[in-house]
Amino acid sequence: MRVALFVTCVNDTLFPDTGRAVVRLLRRLGVEADFPRAQTCCGQMHANTGYRDEAVRLARRSVAALRGYDAVVVPSGSCAAMIREQYPGLAGSSGPFADAVAQVVPKTYELTEFLVDVLGVTDVGAYFPHRVTYHPTCHSLRGIHLGDRPLTLLRQVKGLELVPLPGAEECCGFGGTFALKNADVSAAMCADKVRAVLDTGAEVLCAADNSCLMHIGGMLGRQRSGVRVTHLAEILCSTETAGVR
Amino acid sequence: MSVTFLGMPAERPFPRNAARAVRDSQLRFNLRKATRTIRARRASVVAEAPDWAELREAGRAIKEHTLRNLDRYLVRLEEAVTAAGGHVHWAADGDEANRIVAGLVKATGETEVVKVKSMATQEIGLNEALHEQGITAYETDLAELIVQLGDDRPSHILVPAIHRNRAEIREIFAEHMAGWGRPAPGDLTDEPAALAEAARLHLRERFLKTKVAISGANFAIAETGTLVVLESEGNGRMCLTLPRTLISVVGIEKVLPAWRDLEVFLQLLPRSSTGERMNPYTSMWTGAAEGQEFHLVLLDNGRTGVLADEVGRQALRCIRCSACLNVCPVYERTGGHAYGSVYPGPIGAILTPQLRGMGSELDRSLPYASSLCGACYEVCPVAIDIPSVLVDLRARAPHPWPERAGMAAAGWVFERSGRLARLQRAGGRLRRLMPRRLPGPLGGWTDTRDLPEVPKESFRDWWDRTDGGRR
């Protein structure tokens, strides 16, 4: 099986640890992922801010880089949702771009989908001795319907104490450029999410999306709360002998 | 070009209205409490319906089919209502509807009318238009009464006074009821039951003597000419039943093809709106019922423009349940006034700019009044994909130049992976120089949040240096 890692521009640029964790985790499970070098950004920021032409150009680039693989693994619910939910609309009904999208879309998996549905693994042999809570993120939850896959994986992690997050399904207020255009509402939403996280008493907040974590983590950090944010992949990659870094 | 009026002036852009609203802690508290109450109620009665997904799909399809054959069904409705002794009027815009209604009221010789809560008449500013003609319109829905007495504006589709708590409502009643009719009892408390009783006493006399009523309708059945109004308090029944003349102002998208279609919508609407298995009262009448004089005013007011839009058209499926408002994290924190339209919340964010156009700063900002979290789509009983319509409207909104420049720059960088790699390396080298607070519009982030640390090495450089960790 030829597997491509679509690492996403946010992870590539700001959170390389997450990308490394995915590569190592998959390797441990016997999958050698390829990193198609031509990939950059899925175009979600442009599409969702109203820059359709730019989004179409980036979508074209992305499917060109990703086609031909048997599976594309994306460690971001949001970017996976962009490819699966929005690319068909951007590509139209016919032509080479539409063909490429039709090829790539059914093979695109968010990381936990790939682990649970394709590899059929729920215990990835991880060890992470911490109290952890999980934020499902909107696009993971309502966009691509990850369901309880992430929780199933987390429950198998040795040493990990999973605590439920009250109001988990509520948006953290990130929303891409929403956080800038409607900064006050975004911050108010984030403050409520932060309060919910702190109420759990967790040491670590994890999610399948670093952009939401960057948003929540930014406020947790500003408040000197001591709660760390970590992408789910980094927890799943951790073992008794080796952390990620 | 004429601009469609939607019951409120379009003033400041949404983010500025919202910024003020989120600082109002009383408002935040009232909204949080109310939306969470109703959300839980809706969730429990929806979970109880084993065929909710199928009802929702049928609701979507029936509405979509109706819209795609709207001319046919409107003509059919007109025929059926006329055959049953009603009179049908057509209004291309709000002004025309207001003129028609004022003319009909004047023809009765009356100067007072009672009103059932109706979004369509709020949208066209009917009360104000009647006032100019010397006709007083009395709102009879409890929440509308609170808004009217408080000289306030509605902030929710179903519960226009959702922004008010019981103490505020008590104050409004105590202070203003006397100016409109029977005063509030002197010992009025803020118990909801006492407040409801005060409204009952205040309006009782008026219901029994007023000769003309104005309503909207939730549904109008083309096949039979039947109009349907769902309500809770009985004020609707009072208005629909007692007066000699009934005038119903109904948006053209409210038509349903067949009587049978009610079996779907009488399940979808109550469970989605008030979170009940069934609302206390539903009235259905066909033409001139029980000897009443009945007028139906069919209202366009921008709807045909929306109908022409391939993506935006689905907004006309809306049955005004307000489930999307109740679940929206943005609405919960800003309330309805920030949206500057009688249609607030997610549905308002897609309906208002389509009906009114994107000529004002406010209307241009509405498609961005969402984090695209998708909760609205999930609860919508007719499956309006609100996030997709928002994104489509964003693509058509004019963008400010600094943003255009930023997006163009980002697009240029992402156009070649080499450009991205060079930028990442530059960022890695300059990482210690990153300011804690960002300038200009980006400062909204750093006011309350730390920026993530820029790593020394990007993922792609790590991959190249280590051959994907194999070296």
Place this chain on the structure above:
Amino acid sequence: MSSRDLILGRVRRALAGVPDVEITRAYRGPSDKPGDIRLFEERVRDYRAVVHLVDEPGVAERVARSLAERGARRVVVPAGFPAPWLAAADVEAVADDPPLSAAELDAVDGVITTCAVAIAETGTIVLDAGPGQGRRALTLVPDYHLCVVRAAEVVANVPDAVARLVPARPLTWISGPSATSDIELNRVEGVHGPRTLEVLIVT
């Protein structure tokens, strides 16, 4: 051009070349089975209405007790209401003939009716102005409504009710007493309609 032609013209232009959509009705349609009386009882009670189950011979006595407990002296009785059901009640039966004015209706102690259809799943009674029900105002203005529901009138679900009703008649669907959720979205019973709804189910 008339506004009618203008609007219909705009609609037709907007729809030029737009394909129709298929309607699938995979939801539960009419069950064509009798409604579950126990469920109906439970669901009516959920709305904080008063509910009694009685057998046919016990109706008159139950009606008399309900009216007595309410303290109702003058009660509107619509034409066609079964006379034997009122036989034991010590009340003045007020007829709507000639039609009572709104003020007169406001002055009575209550109204007693039958219904056209009742829905078990939602705890709803539907009046269609038929025999024993009268015109719509009769069950609206008085503050107390006593409704006698025969088991045969109870259907299972909303589609059953829609199938049974005649749209040309004025219909009133009643689910519990008048209520409002306009204050902090908490349900409060008793606004403009009858504040007390009492339902007798005849088994």
